[in-house]
Amino acid sequence: MELLGTYSLPPESTVPIAHGEYPNSREANERPRMARYKCEPATALKELIKVASWTTSSADATFRQAVKLVEPGSASPGETLVYGMLALPMRYGGLGCKMLKGRRVRLNYKIDFTDDAVHISSGMPYAISDFYVPAAKTDVEYNGFGHEEHDARIHDGNRNNGLRAMGVKVIVIHRGQMQDIQALEAVARTLHRDAGVRFRYRVKGYRELQGRLLNELRAAIGLPPV
Secondary structure, eight states: OTTTSSEEOOHHHHGGGGGTOOOOOOOTTOOOTTOEESOOOSSOHHHHHHHHHHOOOGGGHHHHHHHHHOOSOOOSHHHHHHHHHHHSOGGGTOOOOTTGGGOOOEEEEEEEOOHHHHHHTTSOOEEEEEEEEGGGTEEEEEEOTTTTSHHHHHHHHHHHHHHHHTTOEEEEEEGGGGGOHHHHHHHHHHHHHHTTOOOOOOSSSHHHHHHHHHHHHHHHTTOOOO
16 A cells, blocks of 8 residues: 555654564554655556566465555555555455445545535635545545644535535544544444445454454554554
């Protein structure tokens, strides 16, 4: 997701993982230090697919499977975390929203506004959706650091008005909810319902799988377990 996204994590957040070292601090809201944003993607999904097709080694099985699951366009570690929990299949601990009704979710998806939407949003010509679910016509927004500021709240309110005028529902996930699996499940249930799909678990021990996935995703971006 980092290779295909527009952010870059500092080495100290990820290099230790290669040596089996994981963060153990329980300061849950500590963010990765010195992450870079608005970077050009390091590669494209089609290039990763090519690389995955070149190898049949069992040592590369995890890589091949990851290539099948990722989505380009993540703009931050937090968005990657949201994608991992909401989109990945339930057998991995995710909540299965990646392919509702056969339609893939889109990260940082541009939604052009109609005239009514422009007016109700105080002049915004479009909105960028963090996590757009076409089958549910819903924008899931991750409010990380910075969204609590006054100007950011006004901006978010205006864009949400514009999306409402476009018939797009908005669900906002805050940092605290990203540590609450039941809150994330409620989001997934809502997305399934709005897509006209029944939400149900098809795996045993799903809470254990979800907790493991959440903490492994957090470790992969340099955050401690919850």
